[in-house]
Amino acid sequence: MLMKPEDVLHAIAERRGEGIVVPTMTTAPAWRRIAPDDLSVTCVGFMGGASSLGLGIALARPDRRVLVLDGDGSLLMQLGSLATIAGAAPRNLVHFLFKNGVYHTSGAQGIPGGLSVDFATMARGAGYRLTAVIDDLADFTRRLPDLLRAEGPVFVELHTGLAEQTPMTVRERTPFHQQLHDARAKLLRPHPGAGATAHA
Amino acid sequence: MPESIPASLVIETLKDTFREARAALAAEVAEPAMHTHLGWILSVPDTHQKTVLAALDKEESIRVVTCATEDEAVCIAAGLHVGGEPVVLMIQHAGLYASVNTLRGVAMDGRVPVFYMIGLLNREKDKDPRESRHSMVRYCEPLLDTFGVPHARLEGPNDVHLIPEYYRLSRARRGPTAVLVGLETS
Numbered sequence: 341m342l343m344k345p346e347d348v349l350h351a352i353a354e355r356r357g358e359g360i361v362v363p364t365m366t367t368a369p370a371w372r373r374i375a376p377d378d379l380s381v382t383c384v385g386f387m388g389g390a391s392s393l394g395l396g397i398a399l400a401r402p403d404r405r406v407l408v409l410d411g412d413g414s415l416l417m418q419l420g421s422l423a424t425i426a427g428a429a430p431r432n433l434v435h436f437l438f439k440n441g442v443y444h445t446s447g448a449q450g451i452p453g454g455l456s457v458d459f460a461t462m463a464r465g466a467g468y469r470l471t472a473v474i475d476d477l478a479d480f481t482r483r484l485p486d487l488l489r490a491e492g493p494v495f496v497e498l499h500t501g502l503a504e505q506t507p508m509t510v511r512e513r514t515p516f517h518q519q520l521h522d523a524r525a526k527l528l529r530p531h532p533g534a535g536a537t538a539h540a
Numbered sequence: 541m542p543e544s545i546p547a548s549l550v551i552e553t554l555k556d557t558f559r560e561a562r563a564a565l566a567a568e569v570a571e572p573a574m575h576t577h578l579g580w581i582l583s584v585p586d587t588h589q590k591t592v593l594a595a596l597d598k599e600e601s602i603r604v605v606t607c608a609t610e611d612e613a614v615c616i617a618a619g620l621h622v623g624g625e626p627v628v629l630m631i632q633h634a635g636l637y638a639s640v641n642t643l644r645g646v647a648m649d650g651r652v653p654v655f656y657m658i659g660l661l662n663r664e665k666d667k668d669p670r671e672s673r674h675s676m677v678r679y680c681e682p683l684l685d686t687f688g689v690p691h692a693r694l695e696g697p698n699d700v701h702l703i704p705e706y707y708r709l710s711r712a713r714r715g716p717t718a719v720l721v722g723l724e725t726s
Binding site for chain 1: 606620650
């Protein structure tokens with residue numbers, strides 16, 4: 341039986357520590373519900389960008405784990421990011437891929453290649469330090485602490501069913517620019533008495 | 541129009557731009573800097589800026605990340621911005637066209653100060669770029685105008701002051717700005 345995305349997200353939420361989370365598409369509504377106060381930035385409106393956004397944060401903040409919650413259709417839109425991430429080699433990046441074989445948000449049309457696309461092999465070939473394929477929740481829960489501690493970039497292909505909600509069924513969300521602003525404000529504490537916003 | 545822009549001049553200007561950005565951040569933020577280098581270049585290789593990119597390979601004070609696409613470069617820039625890191629994108633006009641949705645969805649809607657240096661490959665020295673016979677040159681400024689992205693032409697050594705000016709402008713307006721590199725660096 342395929343893993344429920346919500347169960348996987350609950351497991352990640354329980355063990356993420358101070359990790360910064362970058363969910364996208366069908367992981368986004370559930371993650372907001374499961375971890376509403378989390379330090380996270382959601383990618384919706386520029387499908388495919390989660391892995392690269394996560395890379396940027398990981399490079400900027402090597403002291404924090406960055407967890408990307410990607411989708412298979414999304415990753416196909418910036419598949420080259422596997423090579424870019426491997427080339428930049430962030431030790432603190434864990435790239436989770438929720439593989440369901442469809443573009444769930446737009447009506448569950450099949451992705452090119454469907455479930456036969458082997459993303460873990462592509463990530464390994466690109467140069468990720470560690471890759472894993474997991475299709476069982478108990479196995480995932482058991483291995484997750486090691487995956488979160490491992491030297492990155494780490495790629496974890498998760499075989500899941502469809503999420504209960506999508507960005508099309510849950511439209512209320514914090515605007516992207518506000519999420520970026522909030523995340524930046526949490527990561528960059530201002531000097532006492534200084535303005536609230538830093539401009540590097 | 542001059543023959544070229546020295547790569548060393550561009551790199552020294554980038555260093556000064558990054559130093560200024562780091563100083564501005566240090567004045568506002570309590571935490572010590574995470575990195576010892578000055579800033580980041582995100583590049584998708586560009587013919588006009590190839591000597592700058594080659595020289596940057598040997599430059600330890602600036603870290604270069606070569607990206608597979610311009611979409612990635614803009615998203616990575618947004619992530620670096622979240623973490624307080626100064627960053628410049630070096631791409632080619634064709635890459636701007638290829639990444640318009642990310643320009644809109646990330647740099648504009650995300651209010652991310654993305655500063656682009658865009659090489660205008662095939663820009664004719666005796667023609668205004670808007671009248672170029674090459675569509676890749678001709679449409680660049682009108683595209684930026686359509687999206688309301690401030691831009692300027694970098695067409696000789698005397699124009700390098702545009703780099704810090706448009707970098708600062710991207711921070712001030714919290715959105716993208718660009719300088720168009722109209723001739724090859726040397």
